[in-house]
Amino acid sequence: MKNLVAVGLIVAIACLFLGCLAQEKAEVQKSVKIYGSGASFPAPQIENWIHEFSKANPNIAVEYASKGSGAGINDFKQKLVHFACSDPPVKESEWRELQNIGKPIQFPVVVGAVVVVYSVPIEDLKLDGTTLARIFMGEVEYWDDETIRSLNPGVNLSHEKIWVVHRSDSSGTTEIFTSYLSLVSDEFGKKVGAGKLVDWPVDKLGRGLGGKGNEGVSAILRQTPYSIAYVELAYAIREKLRTARIMNADGYFVKADAETIGSAIAASSSLVPDPREGYREDVKMFLNAKGKDSYPIVAFSHVLLWESYPTKEEAEAIKTFWKWALTEGRKHMVEGYVPIPESVASIALKAIDGIRGG
Amino acid sequence: MDKFKIFLFPFVSAVFGVLILMLAVFVLNSVSIFQREGLAIYTTNVWIASENPEEEYYGILAATYGTLYTSLIALIIVLPIAIGFSVFIVDFVPEKFKEAFIIPTDIMAGMPTILFGIWGVFYLVPAISGFADFMYKNFSFIPLFSYYNPTGFSYLAAGMLLSIMVLPFASSLIREAYRAVPEVYREAALSLGLTRFEVARILLGYIKPSILASTLLAFGRAVGETVAVSLVIGNAFNINPSLFAPGYTISSLLANQFGNAFVYEYMPSALFSAGLALFAIGLVVNVAGLIVLRRWTHV
Amino acid sequence: MYRRLKDDLFVLFAFASALLAILPIFHILFSVFYNGIPVLAKYGVEFLSGTLPPPNKAGGGVFPAIYGSLTMIVLSLMLGIPLGVFAGVFIAEYPSSSISKAARTVLVIILEFPTILVGLFVMAVMVIPMGRFSAIAGAFALTIVMLPYVATYTEQAIRSVPQHYKEVGFALGLNRFRIVFSITLRIAKKVFITGLLIGMAKVSGETAPLIFTAGNVWRSTGALNEPAGAIPLWIYYLVQQPYSNYHEIAWGAAVVLLAIFLVIFLSARLMVRS
Numbered sequence: 001m002k003n004l005v006a007v008g009l010i011v012a013i014a015c016l017f018l019g020c021l022a023q024e025k026a027e028v029q030k031s032v033k034i035y036g037s038g039a040s041f042p043a044p045q046i047e048n049w050i051h052e053f054s055k056a057n058p059n060i061a062v063e064y065a066s067k068g069s070g071a072g073i074n075d076f077k078q079k080l081v082h083f084a085c086s087d088p089p090v091k092e093s094e095w096r097e098l099q100n101i102g103k104p105i106q107f108p109v110v111v112g113a114v115v116v117v118y119s120v121p122i123e124d125l126k127l128d129g130t131t132l133a134r135i136f137m138g139e140v141e142y143w144d145d146e147t148i149r150s151l152n153p154g155v156n157l158s159h160e161k162i163w164v165v166h167r168s169d170s171s172g173t174t175e176i177f178t179s180y181l182s183l184v185s186d187e188f189g190k191k192v193g194a195g196k197l198v199d200w201p202v203d204k205l206g207r208g209l210g211g212k213g214n215e216g217v218s219a220i221l222r223q224t225p226y227s228i229a230y231v232e233l234a235y236a237i238r239e240k241l242r243t244a245r246i247m248n249a250d251g252y253f254v255k256a257d258a259e260t261i262g263s264a265i266a267a268s269s270s271l272v273p274d275p276r277e278g279y280r281e282d283v284k285m286f287l288n289a290k291g292k293d294s295y296p297i298v299a300f301s302h303v304l305l306w307e308s309y310p311t312k313e314e315a316e317a318i319k320t321f322w323k324w325a326l327t328e329g330r331k332h333m334v335e336g337y338v339p340i341p342e343s344v345a346s347i348a349l350k351a352i353d354g355i356r357g358g
Numbered sequence: 359m360d361k362f363k364i365f366l367f368p369f370v371s372a373v374f375g376v377l378i379l380m381l382a383v384f385v386l387n388s389v390s391i392f393q394r395e396g397l398a399i400y401t402t403n404v405w406i407a408s409e410n411p412e413e414e415y416y417g418i419l420a421a422t423y424g425t426l427y428t429s430l431i432a433l434i435i436v437l438p439i440a441i442g443f444s445v446f447i448v449d450f451v452p453e454k455f456k457e458a459f460i461i462p463t464d465i466m467a468g469m470p471t472i473l474f475g476i477w478g479v480f481y482l483v484p485a486i487s488g489f490a491d492f493m494y495k496n497f498s499f500i501p502l503f504s505y506y507n508p509t510g511f512s513y514l515a516a517g518m519l520l521s522i523m524v525l526p527f528a529s530s531l532i533r534e535a536y537r538a539v540p541e542v543y544r545e546a547a548l549s550l551g552l553t554r555f556e557v558a559r560i561l562l563g564y565i566k567p568s569i570l571a572s573t574l575l576a577f578g579r580a581v582g583e584t585v586a587v588s589l590v591i592g593n594a595f596n597i598n599p600s601l602f603a604p605g606y607t608i609s610s611l612l613a614n615q616f617g618n619a620f621v622y623e624y625m626p627s628a629l630f631s632a633g634l635a636l637f638a639i640g641l642v643v644n645v646a647g648l649i650v651l652r653r654w655t656h657v
Numbered sequence: 658m659y660r661r662l663k664d665d666l667f668v669l670f671a672f673a674s675a676l677l678a679i680l681p682i683f684h685i686l687f688s689v690f691y692n693g694i695p696v697l698a699k700y701g702v703e704f705l706s707g708t709l710p711p712p713n714k715a716g717g718g719v720f721p722a723i724y725g726s727l728t729m730i731v732l733s734l735m736l737g738i739p740l741g742v743f744a745g746v747f748i749a750e751y752p753s754s755s756i757s758k759a760a761r762t763v764l765v766i767i768l769e770f771p772t773i774l775v776g777l778f779v780m781a782v783m784v785i786p787m788g789r790f791s792a793i794a795g796a797f798a799l800t801i802v803m804l805p806y807v808a809t810y811t812e813q814a815i816r817s818v819p820q821h822y823k824e825v826g827f828a829l830g831l832n833r834f835r836i837v838f839s840i841t842l843r844i845a846k847k848v849f850i851t852g853l854l855i856g857m858a859k860v861s862g863e864t865a866p867l868i869f870t871a872g873n874v875w876r877s878t879g880a881l882n883e884p885a886g887a888i889p890l891w892i893y894y895l896v897q898q899p900y901s902n903y904h905e906i907a908w909g910a911a912v913v914l915l916a917i918f919l920v921i922f923l924s925a926r927l928m929v930r931s
Contacts, residue, residue, distance in 0.1 A: 047711040061877035070618030091409045168594045210594045215899035223508040362833040369743035380778045442674025466682045470862025472889040477685045522681045555667035582771030584865040609773045644769045
């Protein structure tokens, strides 16, 4: 009998527990949850927004899972999430597929930069696009190569091999960086090309190292003297990595910061397409921008939404959150990110207004 | 058929149902990649994911290689330790204290695998990083140490972590078999004036089938382990003989790539077929182990 | 002389093996407590009641993970116990039936089935059709993982009871249902409950089957058909993040997970002893 009592007890506890769940559900019915997933590039900024937003709007819970642009689009396509973040804008073929399921809209939410970081005992390294492309293809083998020396006169460069560190996972950061290299070097465009995951020729020369995520890349950079890598600016700031000055389209060497990023995107509002035709945006349009203060490797990070959602509550919650992020959220930026220009934000806000539910 | 049997029947058929349904899902979803690539999915090492389905091409050879390689490393480490440990407990530890040595391995056997993972990331990998650096600088002419990888995320890290995780299974089987050797053999051997080493060697020879079975079962465990391995293997499409090279295993490939698979046309199918391969490897090894074990215990 | 040396080396080998076998587990247990306890002390009660903080901000906790883990464990027990127990009873009561023989083999295959594959399977048959990651999907995956443990231990429990107890039952005119559940399983309750505990210990620590089923949440708790967090899942994601406060929380969560496991493990142990 004891046994039955024990089983009964377990069942009772289980019922109680589930009862509580049901009750809790009833209580929080008023609050809405929205789910998002995608790029890790804007993740720290989005985390911060969610944190600040929930203080002002306790009845809306936002969940963001940072698992890569690809995974975000994947979840979005299957309607497992309400919104997805992707660094590069969605490609046309993907956009068409999304249109088979519903009406997607896409707009930029935050601006960031990809920076070149290095572990060489030099304070201020200067590089230009073609040299960078040749380094990442493995053609420049030593730090005291003629091309690097000519860009850095008077700097003491030692005869050490260059180790090239890149991402091993499929990443939007890689797509932005390789798009830039393809833009400034035809040879890179032909031999390697741009993409989330590319086949680095330097790997085959035995001087390439792959790291998973920004964490992996910077860990390898730290442990490997005389290496060079690319990471997101916010990450380089947080990890206090040395960043190189890159020559921009006007021939000036610039470091990435709020000012030089702002300069690169100054002309952006005319270039951002209607959010309902988001695929027409090109990742290349802010790369190697004109202007003497413009940092050359700058990119928007985007969010994907649907124009209609199953319920009114969900639609309202999504509108509230993204409106907040593009207006109030500008006051809560994490270092390394720059808010999108007001003119671009107004295009986005108009699109958000069009979201319907029910 | 009595009523009781009829009442129980749905539950036991659910057991069959689960397995059949699982196999069906994996087989059906693999069809499209087989039609497209044939066996090349298993024999090549490429991973071209593209938004344009024409360009897509997948081959999981690197992951299969990594699965077998890391499991092999684990076995090479585990086998001598498991045998020595079994002999130690049975021959050297007084009856009263045997439990004290067995309990820790029992804890290890059931412990959540993610705890091995977090330990692996923060302790094992940094340790291997230093070791790898040293071996590369001094012994890089040996192919096993020929890969420069200052990170420590490597086949070796995964293999060592697996060896810690499967040790309890291997050692408990060997220990029980060694303990079960009839006392007369031991006494007979000792009465001949043999040393402890010679006795143990004879007795271990006697339980060879059980050692083989435990090897196979440990291998089967190692093959399927996911999260702990995916945190330390480095996740690179790489086929390299060096212990220090980063790689992939099938299960870590699934954990890493399945989340974004549905963006692409053929990647889900490629991953389901990878799952099928993982299932097949595990099945063959485990069935072989169970056959050896059963045949031996029936003799 | 040579024989003596060999013998000494052998003893050394045995001791060294024992050391190598035992040392890692103590190092792992030690490092979990060493890194995790200070986190629990620093975060205080908030660690159990709070939610994930933004990167590099102090405070926060793992409540959504604990809540999700408990929900999914309870749910998977409610599904898995009846399924596993009744299947196990069938196999034990009709041991010579060909169904039972086949079922035994199938259970071994499911037991050795890599758990990540169970996750993929459940994503295909539940998550995608439902259009949502959910606690139910996660619990369903855990049920499959638990099933062979519960069934096998139930079978062992029943078979460990001598035949004549059953005969007494028959003599008393009880039906088979009553005999199994109020005589046999009561006599063999130690083995039976140990089996349940082992199944529970197993699912409470599983990560791989949840990655593509439960979906994970950081800040909220939801109903059963909504995404849910889990302690092992949190650790898996947090250690892959670059932020030091996330690593701290991962270690703290590891202590919580270890504590849950040890409690279940020790209860199973005491069960066998008493």
